[in-house]
Amino acid sequence: xxxxxxxxxxxxxxxxxxxxxxxxxxSGHTALYWYRQSLGQGPEFLIxxxxxxxxxxxxxxxxxxxxxxxxGSVSTLKIQRxxxxxxxxxxxxxxxxPTYRVGPGNEQFFGPGTRLTVL
Amino acid sequence: xDSVTQMEGPVTLSEEAFLTINCxxxxxxxxxxxxxxxxxxxxxxxxxxxxxxxxxxxxxGFEATYRKETTSFHLxxxxxxxxxxxxxxxxxxxxxxxxxxxxxFGTGTLLAVQP
Numbered sequence: 001x002x003x004x005x006x007x008x009x010x011x012x013x014x015x016x017x018x019x020x021x022x023x024x025x026x027s028g029h030t031a032l033y034w035y036r037q038s039l040g041q042g043p044e045f046l047i048x049x050x051x052x053x054x055x056x057x058x059x060x061x062x063x064x065x066x067x068x069x070x071x072g073s074v075s076t077l078k079i080q081r082x083x084x085x086x087x088x089x090x091x092x093x094x095x096x097x098p099t100y101r102v103g104p105g106n107e108q109f110f111g112p113g114t115r116l117t118v119l
Numbered sequence: 120x121d122s123v124t125q126m127e128g129p130v131t132l133s134e135e136a137f138l139t140i141n142c143x144x145x146x147x148x149x150x151x152x153x154x155x156x157x158x159x160x161x162x163x164x165x166x167x168x169x170x171x172x173x174x175x176x177x178x179x180g181f182e183a184t185y186r187k188e189t190t191s192f193h194l195x196x197x198x199x200x201x202x203x204x205x206x207x208x209x210x211x212x213x214x215x216x217x218x219x220x221x222x223x224f225g226t227g228t229l230l231a232v233q234p
Contacts, residue, residue: 003162004162031220033221033222035222040226040227041226041227042123042208042210042224042225042226042227043163043208043222043224044224045221045222045223048220048221056221059221091162091163093163095220106220107165107168108165108220108222110162110163110164111162112161112162113162
């Protein structure tokens with residue numbers, strides 16, 4: 001089966017523009033995560049969806065960032081009024097089931113990422 | 120808050136050398152610990168994990184033991200190959216703390232293995 005896919009793979013935009021990044025999780029995975037990876041750093045958590053709802057958005061840096069998952073599958077990360085500091089690789093991950101305890105079925109599978117460059 | 124600290128790279132080794140990449144963590148609960156690997160041009164992949172103290176995770180010749188007394192999860196491999204060249208990330212998930220199961224990553228260590 002297909003893994004997590006993300007589109008576009010690369011996005012170049014100008015400062016102040018609006019961008020949307022798409023994540024298509026593994027079919028049947030109910031949990032979906034967004035992370036941001038800046039150059040030379042590890043991924044940083046942004047937001048977690050359980051089904052259609054954002055169960056934890058504590059990692060979103062400010063109100064310019066917003067994410068949706070209207071049907072509990074595909075998710076879109078939206079960034080308004082982009083700034084140069086938003087330049088990073090945006091990673092999406094999904095896991096089979098929600099849980100508060102790591103175990104079988106809880107492994108997060110990562111997509112290849114979208115490289116966002118804000119000029 | 121929870122955090123992960125891993126040794127800075129790059130780590131450059133000759134083929135068949137012994138590898139250690141140090142990782143220590145800070146967490147309020149009882150986290151699960153992970154090593155992820157990112158090969159050139161590819162996405163993050165789970166390499167191994169351990170969910171409780173004294174557990175040993177292993178995969179592809181790599182091992183790491185969850186040491187609660189030293190809050191460490193060092194990655195080791197007895198004989199590295201050129202194909203092991205990649206960036207390695209240590210991570211934790213504070214599964215006891217709530218429902219999120221989010222991962223907290225270290226900054227990554229670049230491993231370069233020379234033939």
